[in-house]
Amino acid sequence: MDIALYIMRFLYRIKYQVLIGSILIAAIVAYFTQFMPKKYVVSTSIYTGIVSDRGIDDDSNQRIDTKNIFENIINLTKSRGTLEKVSTRLLATNLMKGSKDVDNLYITSKNYKSLLENVPNQVLSLIDSSSVEKTISNLNQYKKAVPNNYLYGLFNWDTPFYSFNALNAIKVKRMGNSDIIQISYESTDPGITTNTVNFVKEELISTYNELRYKSTNDVIGYYERQLKLMKSKLTAMEDRLTLFNLKNKVINYPEQTKALAFALFDVEKDINIIKKDYQSSTSLLSSLDKQMETRSKLFLANTEFLKALDDISSINGKITEMEIFTDTKKKGEDKTISTYRKKLKTTENKIGQISNDINQFKHSKEGVAIQDMVDKWLEALVLKVKSQASLKVMEKSKAEMLQQQEFYSPVGTEINRREREIRVTENSYLAILRGLNLARLKQKNIQVTSANLNTISPPTFPLTSSGSKRMLLVIAAFIGTAIFITGIYLIIELLDHTLRDQYRAERLSGLPILGIFTGFKQMKFRGYIKACNRYSAAYTANRLSVFLKPKETMYVNLISIDKKEGKSFIAEHLQDYWVKKGLKVQIVNYQTDYTQDASYLLAEDFDFYEAYPVDIVLVEHPPMELCNIPNSLLQKATVNLLIANAKRAWRNSDTEYVKRLKANCEPALYLYLNNVTREVAEDFMGNLPPTTTSGSMSSKIRNMGLTASESSAVR
Secondary structure, eight states: OOHHHHHHHHHHHTHHHHHHHHHHHHHHHHHHTTTOOOOEEEEEEEEOOTTTOOOSSOOTTOOOOHHHHHHHHHHHHTSHHHHHHHHHHHHHHHHHHOOSSSOOSSOOHHHHHHHHHHSOHHHHTTOOTTOHHHHHHHHHHHOOSSTTOHHHHHHHSOOTTTSHHHHTTOEEEEOTTSSEEEEEEEESOHHHHHHHHHHHHHHHHHHHHHHHHHHHHHHHHHHHHHHHHHHHHHHHHHHHHHHHHHHTTOSOHHHHHHHHHHHHHHHHHHHHHHHHHHHHHHHHHHHHHHHTHHHHHHHHHOHHHHHHHHHHHHHHHHHHHHHHTSOGGGTTTOHHHHHHHHHHHHHHHHHHHHHHHSOOOSBOTTSOBHHHHHHHHHHHHHHHHHHHHHHHHHHHHHHHHHHHHHHHHHHHHHHHHHHHHHHHHHHHHHHHHHHHHHHHHHHHHHHHTTSSOEEEEOOOOOSSOOOOOHHHHHHHHHHHHHHHHHHHHHHHHHHOOBOOSHHHHHHHHOOOEEEEOOOSOOSTTGGGHHHHHHHHHHHHHHHHGGGOOTTOOEEEEEEESSSOSSHHHHHHHHHHHHHHTTOOEEEEETTTTOOSSHHHHTOSSSOSSOOOOOSEEEEEOOOTTTSOOOHHHHHHSSEEEEEEETTSBOOHHHHHHHHHHHHHOOSOEEEEEESOOHHHHHHHHOOOSSOOHHHHHHHHHHTTOTTOOOOOSOO
């Protein structure tokens, strides 16, 4: 069978149940939704800059997971913590700003009265009319996670406007592929709707920025604290180094030690030179003393001469001492040294004058000029005196320098250790400073990119409602009921084993259908019952006419499994039709014409009843559940008709009876349905009387003749 045709007939058959049930449910929904409150919708748009703004360190190759970021924003907006803060703020605002007399921008008077009736007095006492923030703080302190706490229950119960379930209806979505997100909310109070969207927006921006900045702010705070500690530590170490240098008279340790080393080297060099001068002058004096023994004694005995030598020694020592600690380039510019040198020259000249005064001999006994020898002796003596003085000063300076060198050795080690500690601390300070700069750069990058959520369109107070959804609910109820009823009948259709129509009967019984009778229970067409039955009898007789043969009697077995299947009813209508056609018909009934005794049970031919010469014999056999039908009668009959009530269910036992009939019936075995509906009869035999427009239309629908026409092809 065509599936589309089967579905169409199935829907046509249950049309009244579906229509009546759907209309009834839709009417009930329409009645109970006539007082449905109006809904108000408020929305706001926020620009995130996640896609467009790349920040300070723009990297075109850097991939940003925008989907994840937008999901985080949406989940953050609808998180339980955010909605709980919104609930508390909304409750505080409504309790402070509400009015019992008129509706305002915060809450309607009706909802405000309902709110005051439910809020306990101990919660009302927490309201501080001077500040919303103080009120929120009081409510948060009062709130505790216990079942009998009003504020805790207000958010967790299914209360309107303030509960998690009510606020969870807030819709947050991204506008296409843009940087904009939209927050919308719908409720029955325009003021509460507006404030709810506004509070959600503010909490989202505050919480999002706090979460985005929290890690960066913590890092910056850590670096600032560490930088402060390192700076104070570095300053203290530098101060201690300064005090140490002051205490040990260190200005520039490397230069000082370098100058000391050079000075010591120069002193040792000069000492060697002076020692050579001293040795040479001493040797010269020894040889000259032997040549001019008397003259030398005379000089040495002169008091002024000795005093002059002491002066030369003293002045030369001072000059030597001053030259040791004076830069070589500045020796000629030093006025003090120049003064001492003038004194030294004056003293040397004085020795010369003394030598002239005491000079008595011009020549020695060897003939050598005494004046030249005296000059050489005086020069050697002055050089010796000067060398002795310089050597003492040099040795003293060398000892002092060696002492300073011994002093500076541990001082240098300590200075190096302290400077190393300062360098390590300074490197740590610079590393912390660099980390602080990077953290601040990251903070600024977050500020430039998506950290600051900017409101494009703020929530506005709705002046009109969004329209009632009453019609939508009624339509949904109608369609839902129709689908539900159709589904129920479809399940029944799939599970039902009622014979009902030709296709189900053939599928369940496994027998072909020969004919169909509508029966006599048709209230709508009760005036046409006889006409329909005559039509059914004519259809059946025409089907059986192929078995008629001249001068031979046609035997038709009318068989049933249960009682009251309608065998007699069908036999009478067939008899009437054939009689009108001039045929002789005899009906043999098991209740009146024969008995169910041995003659019937052992019959080998149709001779168990009183026979008449007729053309057709209609034999009504007893129900098979009461009496068995002889196999010979089944085999010798022209046609075997199994009569079945279309309103009854086909059972497994009926299938077994059919198997027995098929095994014993050599001629054709057919199923004959009785008591079918008018629609089933028309599907099998065609239109039944009366033929009306409505009937024609229903026939078109049942047979899917959607473009069929009633106009005749010929006259």
